[in-house]
Amino acid sequence: MARYDPFSPTFDHPLLNSxxxxxxxxxxxxxxxxxxxMSAVTNQMSFRERNKRLRSLEEEKNQLIEELLYQLDxxxxxxxxxxxxxxREARYNREGHQREAxxxxxxxxxxxxxxxxxxxxxxxxxxxxxxxxxxxxKGEKGGKEAANLIFDAATAFAAEHLHHLDSPKILTRIYAxxxxxxxxxxxxxxxxxPSLFDDFVRGLNSTQLSFDFVDAGTRPDSTKExxxxxxxxxxxxxxxHQVILGCSSDGRYAKLLEDTxxxxxxxxxxxxLEGVPFEKxxxxxxxxxxxxxxxxxxxVTKLVAPSGTSKGPLQAVTATLPALSxxxxxxxxxxxxxxxxxxxTWATLTAQPSGSTSKAPSTTRTSTPTSMKSPEAVVAKPxxxxxxxxxxxxxxxxxxxxxxxxxxxxxxxxxxxxIFYLQGASYCTSNNCSHSxxxxxxxxxxxxxxxxxxxTPCYYKLDCTDPECIYGHRCxxxxxxxxxxxxxxxxxxxxxxxxxxxxxxxxxxx
Numbered sequence: 001m002a003r004y005d006p007f008s009p010t011f012d013h014p015l016l017n018s019x020x021x022x023x024x025x026x027x028x029x030x031x032x033x034x035x036x037x038m039s040a041v042t043n044q045m046s047f048r049e050r051n052k053r054l055r056s057l058e059e060e061k062n063q064l065i066e067e068l069l070y071q072l073d074x075x076x077x078x079x080x081x082x083x084x085x086x087x088r089e090a091r092y093n094r095e096g097h098q099r100e101a102x103x104x105x106x107x108x109x110x111x112x113x114x115x116x117x118x119x120x121x122x123x124x125x126x127x128x129x130x131x132x133x134x135x136x137x138k139g140e141k142g143g144k145e146a147a148n149l150i151f152d153a154a155t156a157f158a159a160e161h162l163h164h165l166d167s168p169k170i171l172t173r174i175y176a177x178x179x180x181x182x183x184x185x186x187x188x189x190x191x192x193x194p195s196l197f198d199d200f201v202r203g204l205n206s207t208q209l210s211f212d213f214v215d216a217g218t219r220p221d222s223t224k225e226x227x228x229x230x231x232x233x234x235x236x237x238x239x240x241h242q243v244i245l246g247c248s249s250d251g252r253y254a255k256l257l258e259d260t261x262x263x264x265x266x267x268x269x270x271x272x273l274e275g276v277p278f279e280k281x282x283x284x285x286x287x288x289x290x291x292x293x294x295x296x297x298x299x300v301t302k303l304v305a306p307s308g309t310s311k312g313p314l315q316a317v318t319a320t321l322p323a324l325s326x327x328x329x330x331x332x333x334x335x336x337x338x339x340x341x342x343x344x345t346w347a348t349l350t351a352q353p354s355g356s357t358s359k360a361p362s363t364t365r366t367s368t369p370t371s372m373k374s375p376e377a378v379v380a381k382p383x384x385x386x387x388x389x390x391x392x393x394x395x396x397x398x399x400x401x402x403x404x405x406x407x408x409x410x411x412x413x414x415x416x417x418x419i420f421y422l423q424g425a426s427y428c429t430s431n432n433c434s435h436s437x438x439x440x441x442x443x444x445x446x447x448x449x450x451x452x453x454x455x456t457p458c459y460y461k462l463d464c465t466d467p468e469c470i471y472g473h474r475c476x477x478x479x480x481x482x483x484x485x486x487x488x489x490x491x492x493x494x495x496x497x498x499x500x501x502x503x504x505x506x507x508x509x510x
Contacts, residue, residue, distance in 0.1 A: 114238045119169035119210075120154055120162070121234040122273070123227050124246040125253075126176025126213065129275045130299045131200070136185065139196045143203025146297060147172075147211050153294040154244070157271070161290070162241055171210045173230055175223045178215040183429065188303055218432050228256055235266055244292065246273035247282070251495055254281035261288050276302055280495045385467040387508045390501040394462045395473045400451055411448045414439055418453040421446060422470045451476070457492045462500075465508075474500040 045053075135142035154170045162168060182197035191197055201213045216223040227247070234240045247253040260270065271290040272278070275298035278286055388396045417435035420428040428437070441449065450470065458464045458471035475493035477485035483499045485491055491498075 115165065117169070117239050118162075118165045118241050119171045119239055120158055120242045120244065121230070121240050122150065122154060122170065122172040122244045122246070123230055123234075124172070124174040124273070125223055125227055125250060126174045126178075127181060127223050128250040129174075129246040129248065129273070130185075130190075130303060132296060132299055133190050135297070136191050136197065136200055139199035140203035143200040143205075144207045146200070147204045147207035149297045150211070150294060151208055153292075153297065157244070157292055158242070165241060168241060169210055170208070172208070172212065173227075174204075174213045175216040175226045176213070177218055177223060178213075179430070180218065190303070218430050219434070224250075224252060231256065235260070235269060240269075242269055242271060244271045244273050246275065246298075248272070248274045248276050248278050251279040251281035254279075254285060257282065257285045257289070261285065275299060387465070387467050388504045389506050389508060390503055391505045392501065394500055395464060396500065396502055396504055397454065397473050399454065399476050400447065403448055403451055407448055408452060411445060411452055416441065416449055418449065418456075418470055421449055422453060455492075457497065461496055473497070
Protein backbone atom coordinates (compact mmCIF):
# COMPACT_ATOMS: atom_id res chain seq x y z
CA MET A 1 0.00 0.00 0.00
CA ALA A 2 1.35 3.45 -0.88
CA ARG A 3 1.91 5.90 1.90
CA TYR A 4 1.16 9.59 1.81
CA ASP A 5 3.41 12.08 3.26
CA PRO A 6 1.30 14.59 5.08
CA PHE A 7 4.13 17.03 5.21
CA SER A 8 4.60 16.90 1.48
CA PRO A 9 3.85 20.28 -0.17
CA THR A 10 1.80 18.51 -2.82
CA PHE A 11 -0.42 16.47 -0.48
CA ASP A 12 -4.11 17.24 -0.68
CA HIS A 13 -6.13 16.25 2.35
CA PRO A 14 -9.89 16.72 2.40
CA LEU A 15 -9.97 17.85 6.02
CA LEU A 16 -7.21 20.33 5.54
CA ASN A 17 -8.51 21.59 2.27
CA SER A 18 -12.25 22.08 2.58
CA UNK A 19 -12.59 23.47 -0.90
CA UNK A 20 -11.40 20.86 -3.32
CA UNK A 21 -11.00 21.79 -6.94
CA UNK A 22 -13.52 20.01 -9.08
CA UNK A 23 -12.68 21.89 -12.19
CA UNK A 24 -10.32 19.24 -13.46
CA UNK A 25 -11.87 16.96 -16.02
CA UNK A 26 -10.09 13.94 -14.65
CA UNK A 27 -11.41 14.68 -11.19
CA UNK A 28 -8.04 15.17 -9.64
CA UNK A 29 -8.05 17.19 -6.45
CA UNK A 30 -6.03 20.29 -6.60
CA UNK A 31 -5.57 23.01 -4.03
CA UNK A 32 -4.31 26.47 -4.58
CA UNK A 33 -3.51 26.99 -0.92
CA UNK A 34 -0.35 25.74 0.57
CA UNK A 35 -0.38 22.81 2.83
CA UNK A 36 -0.85 23.71 6.52
CA UNK A 37 -2.62 27.07 5.94
CA MET A 38 -5.30 27.25 8.81
CA SER A 39 -6.50 30.75 8.09
CA ALA A 40 -9.26 29.51 5.83
CA VAL A 41 -10.75 27.46 8.62
CA THR A 42 -10.70 30.27 11.11
CA ASN A 43 -12.32 32.73 8.68
CA GLN A 44 -15.38 30.60 8.05
CA MET A 45 -18.31 29.85 10.53
CA SER A 46 -17.06 27.89 13.42
CA PHE A 47 -18.33 24.49 14.20
CA ARG A 48 -19.96 25.70 17.38
CA GLU A 49 -21.83 28.39 15.58
CA ARG A 50 -22.93 25.94 12.95
CA ASN A 51 -23.94 23.52 15.61
CA LYS A 52 -25.82 26.24 17.45
CA ARG A 53 -27.59 27.20 14.24
CA LEU A 54 -28.53 23.64 13.55
CA ARG A 55 -29.79 23.23 17.08
CA SER A 56 -32.01 26.34 16.80
CA LEU A 57 -33.42 25.04 13.56
CA GLU A 58 -33.99 21.73 15.23
CA GLU A 59 -35.82 23.41 18.09
CA GLU A 60 -38.03 25.35 15.67
CA LYS A 61 -38.74 22.14 13.87
CA ASN A 62 -39.61 20.40 17.14
CA GLN A 63 -41.78 23.32 18.22
CA LEU A 64 -43.61 23.20 14.89
CA ILE A 65 -44.11 19.50 15.29
CA GLU A 66 -45.43 20.00 18.83
CA GLU A 67 -47.88 22.65 17.65
CA LEU A 68 -49.05 20.43 14.86
CA LEU A 69 -49.45 17.53 17.24
CA TYR A 70 -51.40 19.77 19.68
CA GLN A 71 -53.62 21.00 16.89
CA LEU A 72 -54.14 17.44 15.77
CA ASP A 73 -55.08 16.37 19.30
CA UNK A 74 -57.50 19.30 19.66
CA UNK A 75 -59.10 18.55 16.30
CA UNK A 76 -59.34 14.90 17.21
CA UNK A 77 -61.04 15.77 20.52
CA UNK A 78 -63.52 17.99 18.74
CA UNK A 79 -64.18 15.25 16.24
CA UNK A 80 -64.70 12.74 19.04
CA UNK A 81 -67.12 15.15 20.81
CA UNK A 82 -69.07 15.74 17.63
CA UNK A 83 -69.21 12.03 16.95
CA UNK A 84 -70.45 11.45 20.53
CA UNK A 85 -73.10 14.15 20.27
CA UNK A 86 -74.15 12.90 16.87
CA UNK A 87 -74.48 9.37 18.16
CA ARG A 88 -76.40 10.66 21.20
CA GLU A 89 -78.76 12.72 19.03
CA ALA A 90 -79.24 9.74 16.77
CA ARG A 91 -80.02 7.61 19.82
CA TYR A 92 -82.44 10.23 21.16
CA ASN A 93 -84.11 10.55 17.79
CA ARG A 94 -84.46 6.82 17.58
CA GLU A 95 -85.84 6.65 21.12
CA GLY A 96 -88.08 9.67 20.37
CA HIS A 97 -89.55 7.94 17.37
CA GLN A 98 -90.08 4.85 19.46
CA ARG A 99 -91.79 6.88 22.22
CA GLU A 100 -93.90 8.71 19.66
CA ALA A 101 -94.97 5.45 18.11
CA UNK A 102 -95.74 4.02 21.57
CA UNK A 103 -97.71 7.13 22.59
CA UNK A 104 -99.62 7.11 19.32
CA UNK A 105 -100.49 3.49 19.84
CA UNK A 106 -101.47 4.24 23.44
CA UNK A 107 -103.60 7.18 22.30
CA UNK A 108 -105.33 4.99 19.76
CA UNK A 109 -106.00 2.44 22.50
CA UNK A 110 -107.31 5.11 24.88
CA UNK A 111 -109.46 6.58 22.13
CA UNK A 112 -110.83 3.14 21.45
CA UNK A 113 -111.55 2.67 25.16
CA UNK A 114 -113.25 6.09 25.36
CA UNK A 115 -115.38 5.34 22.33
CA UNK A 116 -116.11 1.83 23.54
CA UNK A 117 -118.78 2.98 25.98
CA UNK A 118 -119.72 6.56 24.98
CA UNK A 119 -122.73 8.23 26.50
CA UNK A 120 -124.61 11.50 26.57
CA UNK A 121 -125.82 12.88 29.89
CA UNK A 122 -129.12 14.78 30.06
CA UNK A 123 -129.58 16.69 33.34
CA UNK A 124 -133.01 18.21 33.88
CA UNK A 125 -134.23 20.44 36.68
CA UNK A 126 -137.71 18.98 37.05
CA UNK A 127 -138.82 21.94 39.17
CA UNK A 128 -138.36 24.35 36.25
CA UNK A 129 -138.46 22.07 33.19
CA UNK A 130 -142.12 21.07 33.47
CA UNK A 131 -143.33 18.30 31.18
CA UNK A 132 -146.13 19.09 28.76
CA UNK A 133 -149.66 18.84 30.10
CA UNK A 134 -150.56 16.30 27.40
CA UNK A 135 -147.96 13.91 28.83
CA UNK A 136 -148.58 14.55 32.53
CA UNK A 137 -152.31 14.02 32.21
CA LYS A 138 -151.79 10.48 30.86
CA GLY A 139 -150.07 9.25 34.00
CA GLU A 140 -147.90 6.17 33.50
CA LYS A 141 -148.54 6.09 29.77
CA GLY A 142 -147.48 9.72 29.47
CA GLY A 143 -144.28 8.96 31.37
CA LYS A 144 -143.41 6.24 28.89
CA GLU A 145 -144.14 8.55 25.98
CA ALA A 146 -141.98 11.27 27.55
CA ALA A 147 -139.06 8.86 27.95
CA ASN A 148 -139.32 7.73 24.33
CA LEU A 149 -139.54 11.33 23.09
CA ILE A 150 -136.44 12.31 25.04
CA PHE A 151 -134.58 9.26 23.77
CA ASP A 152 -135.51 9.94 20.14
CA ALA A 153 -134.60 13.63 20.40
CA ALA A 154 -131.26 12.85 22.05
CA THR A 155 -130.47 10.20 19.43
CA ALA A 156 -131.19 12.68 16.64
CA PHE A 157 -128.98 15.24 18.39
CA ALA A 158 -126.12 12.73 18.61
CA ALA A 159 -126.49 11.83 14.93
CA GLU A 160 -126.21 15.50 13.99
CA HIS A 161 -123.47 16.70 16.34
CA LEU A 162 -121.64 13.52 17.41
CA HIS A 163 -121.59 11.55 14.18
CA HIS A 164 -118.21 9.99 15.07
CA LEU A 165 -119.88 7.96 17.83
CA ASP A 166 -121.56 4.68 17.15
CA SER A 167 -124.88 4.50 19.04
CA PRO A 168 -123.97 6.38 22.23
CA LYS A 169 -125.94 5.61 25.37
CA ILE A 170 -128.47 8.23 26.48
CA LEU A 171 -128.20 8.71 30.26
CA THR A 172 -130.96 10.93 31.66
CA ARG A 173 -131.27 12.25 35.22
CA ILE A 174 -134.27 14.35 36.25
CA TYR A 175 -134.22 15.85 39.74
CA ALA A 176 -137.20 17.45 41.45
CA UNK A 177 -139.07 17.72 44.74
CA UNK A 178 -141.67 15.21 43.61
CA UNK A 179 -144.22 15.71 46.38
CA UNK A 180 -144.16 19.50 46.16
CA UNK A 181 -144.20 19.41 42.37
CA UNK A 182 -147.16 17.00 42.23
CA UNK A 183 -149.15 19.17 44.65
CA UNK A 184 -148.32 22.27 42.61
CA UNK A 185 -149.38 20.66 39.34
CA UNK A 186 -152.63 19.52 40.94
CA UNK A 187 -153.48 22.97 42.26
CA UNK A 188 -152.70 24.51 38.88
CA UNK A 189 -155.10 22.03 37.27
CA UNK A 190 -152.33 20.49 35.17
CA UNK A 191 -153.18 17.04 36.57
CA UNK A 192 -156.29 15.80 38.33
CA UNK A 193 -154.62 14.34 41.40
CA PRO A 194 -151.10 14.08 42.88
CA SER A 195 -150.96 10.32 42.40
CA LEU A 196 -151.17 10.84 38.65
CA PHE A 197 -147.74 12.45 38.72
CA ASP A 198 -146.40 9.46 40.66
CA ASP A 199 -147.73 7.25 37.85
CA PHE A 200 -146.01 9.50 35.32
CA VAL A 201 -142.68 9.15 37.14
CA ARG A 202 -143.13 5.39 37.37
CA GLY A 203 -143.78 5.13 33.65
CA LEU A 204 -140.74 7.24 32.76
CA ASN A 205 -138.42 5.24 35.01
CA SER A 206 -139.61 1.89 33.66
CA THR A 207 -139.22 2.66 29.94
CA GLN A 208 -135.48 3.23 29.45
CA LEU A 209 -132.82 1.53 31.56
CA SER A 210 -130.70 4.65 31.86
CA PHE A 211 -133.57 7.06 32.60
CA ASP A 212 -134.15 8.08 36.22
CA PHE A 213 -136.58 10.59 37.69
CA VAL A 214 -135.03 11.21 41.12
CA ASP A 215 -136.77 12.71 44.14
CA ALA A 216 -134.32 15.37 45.35
CA GLY A 217 -136.08 15.76 48.71
CA THR A 218 -137.55 18.79 50.41
CA ARG A 219 -134.34 20.49 51.49
CA PRO A 220 -134.04 23.96 49.90
CA ASP A 221 -131.98 24.00 46.70
CA SER A 222 -131.35 20.26 46.93
CA THR A 223 -132.39 19.86 43.29
CA LYS A 224 -129.85 22.37 42.05
CA GLU A 225 -127.08 21.05 44.28
CA UNK A 226 -127.55 17.55 42.88
CA UNK A 227 -127.58 18.83 39.31
CA UNK A 228 -124.48 20.95 39.94
CA UNK A 229 -122.65 17.91 41.28
CA UNK A 230 -123.70 15.67 38.39
CA UNK A 231 -122.86 18.39 35.89
CA UNK A 232 -119.28 18.76 37.12
CA UNK A 233 -118.81 14.99 37.42
CA UNK A 234 -119.98 14.17 33.91
CA UNK A 235 -118.34 17.16 32.27
CA UNK A 236 -114.85 15.76 32.85
CA UNK A 237 -115.74 12.10 32.34
CA UNK A 238 -113.83 10.81 29.31
CA UNK A 239 -116.76 8.58 28.31
CA UNK A 240 -119.28 11.43 28.45
CA HIS A 241 -119.19 13.20 25.09
CA GLN A 242 -121.96 15.72 25.77
CA VAL A 243 -123.84 17.18 28.73
CA ILE A 244 -127.31 18.50 27.91
CA LEU A 245 -128.47 20.79 30.71
CA GLY A 246 -132.14 21.69 31.08
CA CYS A 247 -132.58 24.76 33.29
CA SER A 248 -134.12 27.36 31.01
CA SER A 249 -136.38 29.15 33.50
CA ASP A 250 -134.05 29.36 36.49
CA GLY A 251 -131.46 32.12 36.43
CA ARG A 252 -129.50 30.64 39.34
CA TYR A 253 -127.70 28.36 36.88
CA ALA A 254 -126.01 31.42 35.38
CA LYS A 255 -123.24 31.30 37.98
CA LEU A 256 -122.48 27.67 37.11
CA LEU A 257 -122.32 28.50 33.42
CA GLU A 258 -120.14 31.56 34.03
CA ASP A 259 -117.61 29.41 35.88
CA THR A 260 -117.72 26.85 33.07
CA UNK A 261 -117.01 29.43 30.36
CA UNK A 262 -113.57 30.02 31.90
CA UNK A 263 -112.46 26.58 30.66
CA UNK A 264 -112.69 26.96 26.89
CA UNK A 265 -111.65 23.34 26.28
CA UNK A 266 -115.02 21.98 27.40
CA UNK A 267 -117.45 24.50 25.92
CA UNK A 268 -118.12 22.22 22.96
CA UNK A 269 -119.21 19.49 25.38
CA UNK A 270 -122.17 21.46 26.76
CA UNK A 271 -125.64 21.99 25.29
CA UNK A 272 -128.39 24.07 26.89
CA LEU A 273 -131.85 22.57 26.57
CA GLU A 274 -134.61 25.13 26.22
CA GLY A 275 -138.16 24.66 27.39
CA VAL A 276 -139.54 27.91 28.70
CA PRO A 277 -137.59 30.81 27.11
CA PHE A 278 -134.26 31.38 28.83
CA GLU A 279 -134.13 33.79 31.72
CA LYS A 280 -132.18 37.00 31.13
CA UNK A 281 -129.13 35.78 33.04
CA UNK A 282 -128.87 32.60 30.96
CA UNK A 283 -129.87 34.26 27.69
CA UNK A 284 -126.79 36.47 27.88
CA UNK A 285 -124.57 33.36 28.12
CA UNK A 286 -126.25 30.99 25.68
CA UNK A 287 -124.17 32.13 22.71
CA UNK A 288 -121.17 30.39 24.30
CA UNK A 289 -122.89 27.00 24.12
CA UNK A 290 -124.92 24.89 21.76
CA UNK A 291 -128.68 25.03 22.32
CA UNK A 292 -131.40 22.51 21.59
CA UNK A 293 -135.14 21.97 21.96
CA UNK A 294 -137.03 18.73 22.46
CA UNK A 295 -140.35 19.23 20.71
CA UNK A 296 -143.58 18.21 22.45
CA UNK A 297 -141.81 17.23 25.66
CA UNK A 298 -141.77 20.31 27.91
CA UNK A 299 -143.96 23.31 28.51
CA VAL A 300 -142.88 26.28 26.43
CA THR A 301 -144.67 28.89 28.55
CA LYS A 302 -144.51 29.63 32.25
CA LEU A 303 -147.22 28.19 34.47
CA VAL A 304 -149.48 30.98 35.69
CA ALA A 305 -152.22 30.57 38.26
CA PRO A 306 -155.66 31.27 36.74
CA SER A 307 -157.32 34.53 37.73
CA GLY A 308 -160.02 34.30 40.32
CA THR A 309 -158.45 31.42 42.17
CA SER A 310 -159.48 31.29 45.77
CA LYS A 311 -157.12 32.48 48.47
CA GLY A 312 -156.31 29.13 50.01
CA PRO A 313 -155.32 26.93 47.04
CA LEU A 314 -153.44 29.66 45.20
CA GLN A 315 -151.53 30.67 48.29
CA ALA A 316 -150.70 27.05 48.94
CA VAL A 317 -149.44 26.69 45.39
CA THR A 318 -147.21 29.73 45.82
CA ALA A 319 -145.92 28.44 49.12
CA THR A 320 -145.12 24.96 47.86
CA LEU A 321 -143.37 25.91 44.65
CA PRO A 322 -139.84 24.48 44.37
CA ALA A 323 -136.95 26.17 46.14
CA LEU A 324 -139.15 28.87 47.67
CA SER A 325 -140.30 27.59 51.03
CA UNK A 326 -138.01 27.69 54.03
CA UNK A 327 -135.24 29.55 52.24
CA UNK A 328 -133.46 32.24 54.23
CA UNK A 329 -133.31 35.69 52.70
CA UNK A 330 -130.14 37.39 51.59
CA UNK A 331 -131.46 40.77 52.68
CA UNK A 332 -131.84 42.62 55.94
CA UNK A 333 -134.24 45.45 56.55
CA UNK A 334 -136.22 47.26 53.88
CA UNK A 335 -135.23 50.58 52.41
CA UNK A 336 -138.50 51.87 50.92
CA UNK A 337 -140.54 54.46 52.75
CA UNK A 338 -144.10 53.76 53.73
CA UNK A 339 -145.10 51.44 56.55
CA UNK A 340 -148.11 49.21 57.01
CA UNK A 341 -147.30 48.58 60.71
CA UNK A 342 -147.95 51.10 63.49
CA UNK A 343 -144.79 52.63 64.90
CA UNK A 344 -144.79 50.78 68.22
CA THR A 345 -141.77 49.83 70.24
CA TRP A 346 -140.53 46.32 69.66
CA ALA A 347 -140.33 45.64 73.37
CA THR A 348 -144.09 46.27 73.56
CA LEU A 349 -144.86 44.18 70.48
CA THR A 350 -142.79 41.15 71.36
CA ALA A 351 -143.98 41.15 74.96
CA GLN A 352 -147.55 40.42 73.87
CA PRO A 353 -148.11 36.74 72.96
CA SER A 354 -150.06 36.02 69.80
CA GLY A 355 -152.60 33.99 71.72
CA SER A 356 -153.75 37.00 73.75
CA THR A 357 -156.83 38.94 72.79
CA SER A 358 -156.16 41.99 70.64
CA LYS A 359 -158.54 44.53 69.17
CA ALA A 360 -156.07 45.84 66.61
CA PRO A 361 -156.90 44.92 63.02
CA SER A 362 -154.67 42.31 61.43
CA THR A 363 -153.94 41.49 57.83
CA THR A 364 -152.61 38.02 58.59
CA ARG A 365 -154.48 34.85 57.78
CA THR A 366 -157.30 34.39 60.31
CA SER A 367 -156.53 30.75 60.92
CA THR A 368 -152.83 31.20 61.68
CA PRO A 369 -151.96 29.13 64.79
CA THR A 370 -149.37 30.16 67.31
CA SER A 371 -147.87 26.75 67.93
CA MET A 372 -148.46 23.05 67.44
CA LYS A 373 -149.27 22.57 71.11
CA SER A 374 -151.82 25.29 71.63
CA PRO A 375 -153.10 26.77 68.36
CA GLU A 376 -155.48 29.59 68.95
CA ALA A 377 -157.46 31.18 66.15
CA VAL A 378 -157.30 34.92 65.72
CA VAL A 379 -160.60 36.39 64.53
CA ALA A 380 -160.28 39.40 62.26
CA LYS A 381 -162.79 41.56 60.50
CA PRO A 382 -163.36 40.65 56.88
CA UNK A 383 -161.36 42.92 54.62
CA UNK A 384 -161.42 43.35 50.89
CA UNK A 385 -158.61 41.61 48.99
CA UNK A 386 -156.71 44.10 46.88
CA UNK A 387 -153.37 44.36 45.10
CA UNK A 388 -151.78 47.75 44.58
CA UNK A 389 -150.14 48.33 41.19
CA UNK A 390 -148.08 51.05 39.54
CA UNK A 391 -148.58 52.65 36.13
CA UNK A 392 -146.92 49.66 34.46
CA UNK A 393 -149.39 47.26 36.07
CA UNK A 394 -146.64 45.82 38.29
CA UNK A 395 -147.51 44.60 41.74
CA UNK A 396 -146.35 46.74 44.68
CA UNK A 397 -145.94 45.37 48.20
CA UNK A 398 -145.34 47.84 50.98
CA UNK A 399 -142.20 47.31 53.03
CA UNK A 400 -142.06 48.13 56.73
CA UNK A 401 -138.79 50.01 57.06
CA UNK A 402 -139.36 50.71 60.75
CA UNK A 403 -138.36 47.19 61.78
CA UNK A 404 -134.83 47.20 63.22
CA UNK A 405 -132.26 45.09 61.47
CA UNK A 406 -131.27 43.28 64.66
CA UNK A 407 -134.89 42.17 65.12
CA UNK A 408 -135.02 40.77 61.60
CA UNK A 409 -131.78 38.89 62.17
CA UNK A 410 -133.10 37.49 65.47
CA UNK A 411 -136.26 36.15 63.84
CA UNK A 412 -134.27 34.68 60.96
CA UNK A 413 -132.08 32.76 63.41
CA UNK A 414 -135.18 31.14 64.93
CA UNK A 415 -135.71 29.32 61.59
CA UNK A 416 -139.48 29.44 61.80
CA UNK A 417 -141.72 27.87 59.17
CA UNK A 418 -143.14 30.79 57.19
CA ILE A 419 -146.00 28.74 55.78
CA PHE A 420 -147.06 27.43 59.18
CA TYR A 421 -147.08 30.77 60.98
CA LEU A 422 -148.26 33.06 58.17
CA GLN A 423 -150.74 30.78 56.40
CA GLY A 424 -151.78 28.12 58.85
CA ALA A 425 -150.88 24.63 60.00
CA SER A 426 -152.84 22.97 57.19
CA TYR A 427 -150.68 24.57 54.51
CA CYS A 428 -147.37 23.09 55.65
CA THR A 429 -147.79 19.67 54.06
CA SER A 430 -144.19 18.52 54.28
CA ASN A 431 -143.50 15.63 56.64
CA ASN A 432 -139.80 16.52 56.70
CA CYS A 433 -140.02 20.24 57.39
CA SER A 434 -136.85 21.21 59.20
CA HIS A 435 -138.17 24.55 60.51
CA SER A 436 -139.80 25.22 63.83
CA UNK A 437 -143.56 24.93 64.42
CA UNK A 438 -143.58 25.19 68.21
CA UNK A 439 -142.21 28.65 68.92
CA UNK A 440 -144.82 30.89 70.67
CA UNK A 441 -144.82 33.69 68.13
CA UNK A 442 -146.09 37.07 69.26
CA UNK A 443 -148.00 39.53 67.13
CA UNK A 444 -144.99 41.78 66.71
CA UNK A 445 -142.78 38.85 65.81
CA UNK A 446 -145.33 37.76 63.21
CA UNK A 447 -145.00 41.15 61.55
CA UNK A 448 -141.22 40.70 61.49
CA UNK A 449 -141.58 37.18 60.09
CA UNK A 450 -143.81 38.56 57.33
CA UNK A 451 -141.01 40.95 56.32
CA UNK A 452 -138.48 38.10 56.47
CA UNK A 453 -140.69 36.01 54.17
CA UNK A 454 -140.79 38.93 51.71
CA UNK A 455 -137.04 38.52 51.28
CA THR A 456 -137.64 35.26 49.39
CA PRO A 457 -138.65 35.86 45.75
CA CYS A 458 -142.10 34.75 44.66
CA TYR A 459 -142.20 32.15 41.90
CA TYR A 460 -144.61 34.29 39.87
CA LYS A 461 -142.51 37.44 40.37
CA LEU A 462 -144.42 40.62 39.41
CA ASP A 463 -147.26 38.63 37.82
CA CYS A 464 -148.47 37.14 41.12
CA THR A 465 -152.23 37.67 41.57
CA ASP A 466 -152.62 36.32 45.10
CA PRO A 467 -153.33 39.28 47.45
CA GLU A 468 -152.05 37.35 50.47
CA CYS A 469 -148.90 35.89 48.95
CA ILE A 470 -146.28 35.79 51.70
CA TYR A 471 -143.25 36.01 49.37
CA GLY A 472 -141.47 39.00 47.86
CA HIS A 473 -142.24 40.68 44.55
CA ARG A 474 -139.42 43.21 44.60
CA CYS A 475 -136.05 43.53 46.32
CA UNK A 476 -136.43 45.00 49.83
CA UNK A 477 -132.92 46.48 49.56
CA UNK A 478 -133.54 48.32 46.31
CA UNK A 479 -134.47 51.96 45.96
CA UNK A 480 -137.05 52.77 43.29
CA UNK A 481 -134.70 55.01 41.33
CA UNK A 482 -131.78 52.57 41.28
CA UNK A 483 -131.35 49.61 38.87
CA UNK A 484 -129.88 47.25 41.48
CA UNK A 485 -128.92 46.88 45.15
CA UNK A 486 -125.64 46.47 47.00
CA UNK A 487 -125.81 42.67 46.56
CA UNK A 488 -125.36 43.12 42.80
CA UNK A 489 -125.74 39.97 40.73
CA UNK A 490 -125.87 37.82 43.87
CA UNK A 491 -129.26 39.27 44.81
CA UNK A 492 -132.15 36.82 44.53
CA UNK A 493 -134.20 39.51 42.81
CA UNK A 494 -131.50 40.21 40.23
CA UNK A 495 -132.85 40.83 36.74
CA UNK A 496 -136.47 41.62 37.57
CA UNK A 497 -137.06 42.93 41.11
CA UNK A 498 -135.14 46.21 41.02
CA UNK A 499 -136.05 49.72 39.96
CA UNK A 500 -139.78 49.09 40.53
CA UNK A 501 -141.90 52.23 40.51
CA UNK A 502 -143.60 52.27 43.93
CA UNK A 503 -146.17 54.94 43.11
CA UNK A 504 -149.62 53.37 43.29
CA UNK A 505 -151.93 54.35 40.44
CA UNK A 506 -154.57 51.65 40.70
CA UNK A 507 -155.81 48.93 43.02
CA UNK A 508 -156.96 45.54 41.76
CA UNK A 509 -159.61 43.77 43.79
CA UNK A 510 -159.48 40.00 43.94
